[in-house]
Amino acid sequence: MESExxxxxxxxxxxxxxxxxxxxxYREACVRRSRQLGVTGWVRNRMDGSVEVMLQGSPEQLAVMCAWLGEGMSAALVDELEVTEIPPPFARFDNFERLPTL
Incomplete structure (x- = not known):
């Protein structure tokens, strides 16, 4: 029951x-921040120059992480943040990792 x-x-x-x-x-900072928050998923560069991030966690964790992604880090300049909610069922992630560029 607790798992459900x-x-x-x-x-x-x-x-x-x-x-x-x-x-x-940006990706390394994203990995560090997500692990601090207990968010799982992955991050990778895209060939078009953007960064793609798959996040999994509680609504509160994801709100904090999305806010961080929008602010970025001091060396990054974020112009746009496009967030898409993935409806269940979805695969469960055990950790947060950096993937190769797609």
Missing amino acids: DKDELLETRLVRVRGQVQGVG
């Missing part, structure tokens, strides 16, 4: 971050 309750609170979002976000350490 945890799944009900779990949400998944796919986020596309556009701007000056490649070559500035």
Whole structure:
């Protein structure tokens, strides 16, 4: 029963971050921040210069992480944040990792 309750609170979002976000350490900072928050998923560069992030966690965790993604880090300049909620059922992620460029 407890496991089912945890799944009900779990949400998944796919986020596309556009701007000056490649070559500035944005992905590594994203990995560190997501792990601090307990968010799982992955991050990768896209060939078009954007960064794609798959996030999984509670609504509160994802709100904080999306806010961070929009602010970025000091070396990044985020122009646009496109957030798409992924409806269940979805795969469960065990950790947060950096994937190769797609």
